[in-house]
Amino acid sequence: AYAEGFKEQGNAFYSKKDYSEAFNYYTKAIDACPTNASYYGNRAATLMMLCRFREALEDSQQSVRLNDCFMKGHLREGKCHLSLGNAMAANRCFQKVLEMEPSNQEAQQEKKNATALLEYERMAEFGFEKRDFRKVVYCMDRALALASACHRFKILKSECLALLGRYPEAQSVASDILRMDSTNADALYVRGLCLYYEDCIDKAVQFFVQALRMAPDHEKARLACRNAKALKSKKEEGNQAFKNNNYEAAYQLYTEALKIDPNNIKTNAKLYCNRATAGAKLNKLNQAIEDCTSAIKLDDTYIKAYLRRAQCYMDTEQYEEAVRDYEKVYQTEKTSDHKHLLKMAQLELKKSKRKDYYKVLGVGKNATDDEIKKAYRKRALMHHPDRHSAATPEVQKEEEKKFKEVGEAFTVLSDPKKKMRYDNGHDLDDDGSFDGGGLKVNSEKLLLYCQTLHTIILT
Numbered sequence: 001a002y003a004e005g006f007k008e009q010g011n012a013f014y015s016k017k018d019y020s021e022a023f024n025y026y027t028k029a030i031d032a033c034p035t036n037a038s039y040y041g042n043r044a045a046t047l048m049m050l051c052r053f054r055e056a057l058e059d060s061q062q063s064v065r066l067n068d069c070f071m072k073g074h075l076r077e078g079k080c081h082l083s084l085g086n087a088m089a090a091n092r093c094f095q096k097v098l099e100m101e102p103s104n105q106e107a108q109q110e111k112k113n114a115t116a117l118l119e120y121e122r123m124a125e126f127g128f129e130k131r132d133f134r135k136v137v138y139c140m141d142r143a144l145a146l147a148s149a150c151h152r153f154k155i156l157k158s159e160c161l162a163l164l165g166r167y168p169e170a171q172s173v174a175s176d177i178l179r180m181d182s183t184n185a186d187a188l189y190v191r192g193l194c195l196y197y198e199d200c201i202d203k204a205v206q207f208f209v210q211a212l213r214m215a216p217d218h219e220k221a222r223l224a225c226r227n228a229k230a231l232k233s234k235k236e237e238g239n240q241a242f243k244n245n246n247y248e249a250a251y252q253l254y255t256e257a258l259k260i261d262p263n264n265i266k267t268n269a270k271l272y273c274n275r276a277t278a279g280a281k282l283n284k285l286n287q288a289i290e291d292c293t294s295a296i297k298l299d300d301t302y303i304k305a306y307l308r309r310a311q312c313y314m315d316t317e318q319y320e321e322a323v324r325d326y327e328k329v330y331q332t333e334k335t336s337d338h339k340h341l342l343k344m345a346q347l348e349l350k351k352s353k354r355k356d357y358y359k360v361l362g363v364g365k366n367a368t369d370d371e372i373k374k375a376y377r378k379r380a381l382m383h384h385p386d387r388h389s390a391a392t393p394e395v396q397k398e399e400e401k402k403f404k405e406v407g408e409a410f411t412v413l414s415d416p417k418k419k420m421r422y423d424n425g426h427d428l429d430d431d432g433s434f435d436g437g438g439l440k441v442n443s444e445k446l447l448l449y450c451q452t453l454h455t456i457i458l459t
Contacts, residue, residue: 003033037067085150185215319349357409
């Protein structure tokens with residue numbers, strides 16, 4: 001009689017949605033009569049409303065142990081299994097209900113949910129193997145709509161969010177679990193993983209060690225811990241070699257570090273950029289450009305990689321590409337240094353689009369007046385019309401054109417003022433400007449060149 005009274009009071013609180021009080025009265029009812037299946041069933045229903053599914057599962061299991069024909073008990077046990085992500089066990093419970101009452105619509109629907117959950121799990125497992133982490137997150141979101149209390153699904157989702165670089169979301173899911181269960185090794189592992197992928201390697205190792213303390217057989221935490229330590233060590237070795245001007249060793253060490261963990265996007269972006277810096281020092285400019293491109297693919301906000309690549313483009317005279325990279329940098333960070341680099345690249349691009357008089361004479365940009373004169377004489381003799389008088393008209397025309405170009409080049413590079421304007425990228429004509437990329441040279445001057453050269457050739 002006491003027990004029934006407690007149960008009635010529990011029911012009253014349950015209908016008012018005061019589940020904590022309902023729980024207390026159902027507990028009193030159970031204490032007064034521990035063999036009544038419905039009391040355990042009612043308390044299980046209350047615990048489910050309080051989202052305490054593990055305790056609810058124990059109560060519902062006790063209720064069917066006391067009365068195997070207690071249909072609500074089997075239904076609740078199935079729902080608890082489902083909420084906790086145990087689709088197979090849930091399926092068995094719903095099947096049991098349907099054997100007792102084949103037309104039970106609730107059991108039919110829940111059985112469909114359990115089947116759907118199994119399918120989401122299967123798809124997620126396949127997606128993880130194929131490294132399709134977006135698909136796994138999608139499947140886990142669907143699965144968690146059916147199994148809201150399943151830590152396993154939450155962990156898999158947060159691990160994949162970390163692998164996708166969505167660290168705040170991954171941290172949030174892991175932290176939710178740790179609030180409920182501070183010793184959850186999986187959640188500790190995911191927290192560490194986020195830090196590791198954000199290049200906070202020392203902090204990450206602390207979480208991995210903590211996870212291994214809670215679960216010594218946690219294979220993923222052990223592997224991540226090993227990778228984190230190896231990556232840090234190899235990167236530091238490479239940096240030290242670079243500081244010691246041992247660029248070949250640094251290049252090799254960065255290469256080895258890049259093989260450790262392809263999933264660590266942020267650290268690998270830095271390693272590619274570091275290897276590009278070492279490569280540039282070794283004059284491997286094309287490989288350095290490729291490494292910078294790889295770094296940018298991994299992290300398209302990585303300013304240092306754009307700057308390094310732009311410099312390599314400048315060094316290989318790919319000025320349009322350099323301008324593009326410097327523009328990207330300047331749009332992102334409008335500093336005076338970046339503006340200066342952009343202007344320099346734009347100037348070099350402009351200069352590259354006109355005739356290169358240094359190339360015409362076959363001298364370097366730092367050639368002395370003497371070297372310019374010698375080169376001029378040599379090239380002028382090489383292309384002088386008299387030397388090609390027996391050639392075909394086409395060859396004669398081509399050599400005459402080259403001969404004029406040599407004259408143009410010498411006119412500019414032998415005149416200090418014109419040379420300075422030319423070197424600074426200013427347009428020149430006879431008084432100082434370019435016309436369509438070539439210098440206007442009047443016929444009088446050309447005639448003078450020809451006469452001079454004729455004399456040189458005869459002597």
